[in-house]
Amino acid sequence: SxxxxxxxxxxxxxxxxxxxxxxxxxxxxxxxxxxxxxxxxxxxxxxxxxxxxxxxxxxxxxVAALVTGSRIMAEKLKPVFHACINCEADGDDCFDLKKNPRLKQAARDARKSLIPEAYIMRIVELARQGFRDIEFRTYNTDWDSEAYGTxxxxxxxxxxxxxxxxxxxxxxxxxxxxxxxxxxxxxxxxxxxxxxxxxxxxxxxxxxxxxxxxxxxxxxxxxxxxxxxxxxxxxxxxxxLDDTACNLASVNLDKYLQTDGAFDVEGFNHTVRLWTLALEISVLMA
Structure with missing residues (x-):
């Protein structure tokens, strides 16, 4: 700074x-x-x-934290959600940790895994609002995955x-x-x-x-x-030097198609040789 x-x-x-x-x-x-x-x-x-x-x-x-955390959250928050929607108690008792023993235990297990309280209660509130299915996203360590993209x-x-x-x-x-x-x-x-x-x-x-x-x-x-x-x-x-670049070469293969549809092999070989020499000189001078 x-x-x-x-x-x-x-x-x-x-x-x-x-x-x-x-x-x-x-x-x-x-x-x-x-x-x-x-x-x-x-x-x-x-x-x-x-x-x-x-x-x-x-x-x-x-990335490792995202992958691990997402899987732990999915594992620990699903029981919280199921404890709410599969409850046989009446009304709001299903969403009250003091009145729903199964929910209380599921919430305790989630806390032991260090899942934030706000996320536990969010799942409870979604169940209270009538949701019957929640997608718990999990991530992986693939190099092109969403976890690496973040x-x-x-x-x-x-x-x-x-x-x-x-x-x-x-x-x-x-x-x-x-x-x-x-x-x-x-x-x-x-x-x-x-x-x-x-x-x-x-x-x-x-x-x-x-x-x-x-x-x-x-x-x-x-x-x-x-x-x-x-x-x-x-x-x-x-x-x-600064502000110079490693130039790449490309060839338009359509230009080597002859009128009868045949490919001009001799001309293509000549082009490849010229490009190879030019690029080799570029690298050798660097």
Whole structure:
């Protein structure tokens, strides 16, 4: 949350990453069902690096909580509902925990499972209003499920840029300075080894963040006078200057259909060879 030139303070990296992640989830790549190709790379000395490292870990824990919680709620709230609608008592006695022993026990079991009181009473009230069937939604851990759709951090490759300087600090057990983006001032000092351990635990838990070795990448830079390489495309085969891109190639197969309906194999082979050479040059120069 660095100061802004117009006054106030920045809301920080993570708030904007969540916006971008939500946009990537909504905008399918190429207008099809293919997932968006979005890459997020954060420097190891960024003030928000600790939150970024654990971002996806925490979000996946939320998915686990949604899945587990939804199933427990369905299991424990169904008896509450059935205790109300299958009651043989008269009138409102069926919905009174003091007068309906079966409801009282079902509510007690639900509370033991930490289901909020408001949800227990909502089920009772729905039964009181005459509902005879209630859908209890449950969620699963499928990567394209509604549970994953409700959390952030799932629509990009999240990676960090690690310098040799940081790795030396890890090796020596030293501290590591997190610096502001606008003024380069030290915002916070952290233990380099603890930060590196955090990276390892997060990558083990959820496969992110990935690692890009900033110093080594720039030692191999083919155009160093034009600026540093600070990121890559999502697949990481293209590493080059800011505002450049890994260009993909496509071919319109209809153009190779001849008047007699035959496919121009020779022409297609020639096109493929040209595209392969051009794209290979693009990658090799990066």
């Amino acid at each position: 660095e100061p802004l030139s117009g006054g106030g303070r920045s809301s920080g990296l993570m708030s904007f990453l969540r916006i971008g992640d939500r946009a990537a989830g909504a905008i399918k790549s190429g207008g099809t069902t293919r997932r968006a190709a979005k890459m997020v790379v954060v420097d190891i000395d960024h003030p928000d690096i600790e939150a970024f490292i654990d971002w996806k870990v925490i979000e996946e824990e939320k 959390v952030s951090g799932q629509n990009s490759n999240n990676s960090i840029r690690v310098t040799d300087e940081f790795l030396h600090a890890v090796e020596e057990g030293g501290s590591w300075a997190l610096r502001g983006r606008t003024n380069d001032k030290v915002v916070k000092e952290v233990d380099a080894r603890k930060l590196w351990d955090q990276v390892g635990r997060a990558a083990w838990a959820c496969a992110d963040p990935g690692i890009q070795f900033h110093t080594t990448i720039n030692d191999w830079h083919t155009c160093p006078n034009d600026g540093q390489i600070r990121a890559s495309n999502p697949c990481s085969e293209y590493m080059f």
